[in-house]
Amino acid sequence: xxxxxxxxxxxxxxxxxxxxxxxxxxxxxxxxxxxxxxxxxxxxxxxxxxxxxxxxxxxxxxxxxxxxxxxxxxxxxxxxxxxxxxxxxxxxxxxxxxxxxxxxxxxxxxxxxxxxxxxxxxxxxxxxxxxxxxxxxxxxxxxxxxxxxxxxxxxxxxxxxxxxxxxxxxxxxxxxxxxxxxxxxxxxxxxxxxxxxxxxxxxxxxxxxxxxxxxxxxxxxxxxxxxxxxxxxxxxxxxxxxxxxxxxxxxxxxxxxxxxxxxxxxxxxxxxxxxxxxxxxxxxxxxxxxxxxxxxxxxxxxxxxxxxxxxxxxxxxxxxxxxxxxxxxxxxxxxxxxxxxxxxxxxxxxxxxxxxxxxxxxxxxxxxxxxxxxxxxxxxxxxxxxxxxxxxxxxxxxxxxxxxxxxxxxxxxxxxxxxxxxxxxxxxxxxxxxxxxxxxxxxxxxxxxxxxxxxxxxxxxxxxxxxxxxxxxxxxxxxxxxxxxxxxxxxxx
Numbered sequence: 001x002x003x004x005x006x007x008x009x010x011x012x013x014x015x016x017x018x019x020x021x022x023x024x025x026x027x028x029x030x031x032x033x034x035x036x037x038x039x040x041x042x043x044x045x046x047x048x049x050x051x052x053x054x055x056x057x058x059x060x061x062x063x064x065x066x067x068x069x070x071x072x073x074x075x076x077x078x079x080x081x082x083x084x085x086x087x088x089x090x091x092x093x094x095x096x097x098x099x100x101x102x103x104x105x106x107x108x109x110x111x112x113x114x115x116x117x118x119x120x121x122x123x124x125x126x127x128x129x130x131x132x133x134x135x136x137x138x139x140x141x142x143x144x145x146x147x148x149x150x151x152x153x154x155x156x157x158x159x160x161x162x163x164x165x166x167x168x169x170x171x172x173x174x175x176x177x178x179x180x181x182x183x184x185x186x187x188x189x190x191x192x193x194x195x196x197x198x199x200x201x202x203x204x205x206x207x208x209x210x211x212x213x214x215x216x217x218x219x220x221x222x223x224x225x226x227x228x229x230x231x232x233x234x235x236x237x238x239x240x241x242x243x244x245x246x247x248x249x250x251x252x253x254x255x256x257x258x259x260x261x262x263x264x265x266x267x268x269x270x271x272x273x274x275x276x277x278x279x280x281x282x283x284x285x286x287x288x289x290x291x292x293x294x295x296x297x298x299x300x301x302x303x304x305x306x307x308x309x310x311x312x313x314x315x316x317x318x319x320x321x322x323x324x325x326x327x328x329x330x331x332x333x334x335x336x337x338x339x340x341x342x343x344x345x346x347x348x349x350x351x352x353x354x355x356x357x358x359x360x361x362x363x364x365x366x367x368x369x370x371x372x373x374x375x376x377x378x379x380x381x382x383x384x385x386x387x388x389x390x391x392x393x394x395x396x397x398x399x400x401x402x403x404x405x406x407x408x409x410x411x412x413x414x415x416x417x418x419x420x421x422x423x424x425x426x427x428x429x430x431x432x433x434x435x436x437x438x439x440x441x442x443x444x445x446x447x448x449x450x451x452x453x454x455x456x457x458x459x460x461x462x463x464x465x466x467x468x469x470x471x472x473x474x475x476x477x478x479x480x481x482x483x484x485x486x487x488x489x490x491x492x493x
Contacts, residue, residue, distance in 0.1 A: 079175030165334030308481030
């Protein structure tokens, strides 16, 4: 815990917190956040905003999250398209046709008259009348029309694949994995934005605290400079000591003004993240910087990587999709069997005896040879699957190194804060002693100024240690795929 003196120096800033438990249900936390909507409270013309309130505001307004949500909807639409192959296909077709000639059957009559002539000549060898009549009839051709020149038809067609070699089953699995991938991407986007929010929100909190420290240091050096002027007038200190106090006073003023500008930059960044009007909104962050005294060991976080890390999860989903694509490529060796049917709804100049109104049957297609295209697709799909497996292994190693780096930063921040806690107490006591000695003429102005500057640096270093801890913790939780754990650390006293 921070010392009483340090608590006094940072009345709204730093609160050190413990780590009692890490396994509260995330659903309960979300329910509590929804049941207690945030309220922006005006205090001295500012909007008081807790980190939880800022998170809800960001989730409602940030366009990046809205884009990720749209991507999930698009993935669900693609899945529905793939599932459509399970259902029959019914469509209507129609046509109007004008033929240049009639479709008809022509039969020459000599085919029938020639045998009759042979028979007549056998019975009546000298007959000429009947023979001439048969020759006259045989010179003609009998025409029978089948279709008229103008045809109209309206049909309903039906097709339902009943066997595709497993293509539909594998396509459905790919569609499900596509939705899962988009949902993981949405969760990762939200986790990354949460990390950015923690960094931006606490950057504004840090800027406020640094501005207070710089202002307090400037006021102290201003008071010391006023005392130095009086002592110089009475001949108790030299002009050089008074000039040294004045130089440091001016430097403290410059640093204070710089801190104010940096605070404005941090405010603008937070307003942009929350999609708020930066020129009209002055946010007062009320959630203090914190530091947990106890953390799980690094192995705990590393064990989370294969189970909850977003990148690893996405690679697993891509590997599953690659496996199903491989199976689809292999199913190309099998035939496709489908039920087919046709119903003529309307027909004009199409006789029923020549064109039946209803047809139903079973058909199949079987690609026996396609120039080795199937073999190439199978080989490509298998290589893609193997590549994803290697990429997943490499990603696990890379993320493991990143987790170890972030955990080391957390430990360094804890150690630095513990060291600076004692240093702050010593620096405050040193400044008190030198001020008293200076008033009694036992210390120089340089010694007092050095003590003031040293205390200011120690306080700012303490603030930076807490800020680095909070940002590293938020990043670590996001990398491990458990961003909700950050709120548990924050709330556990």
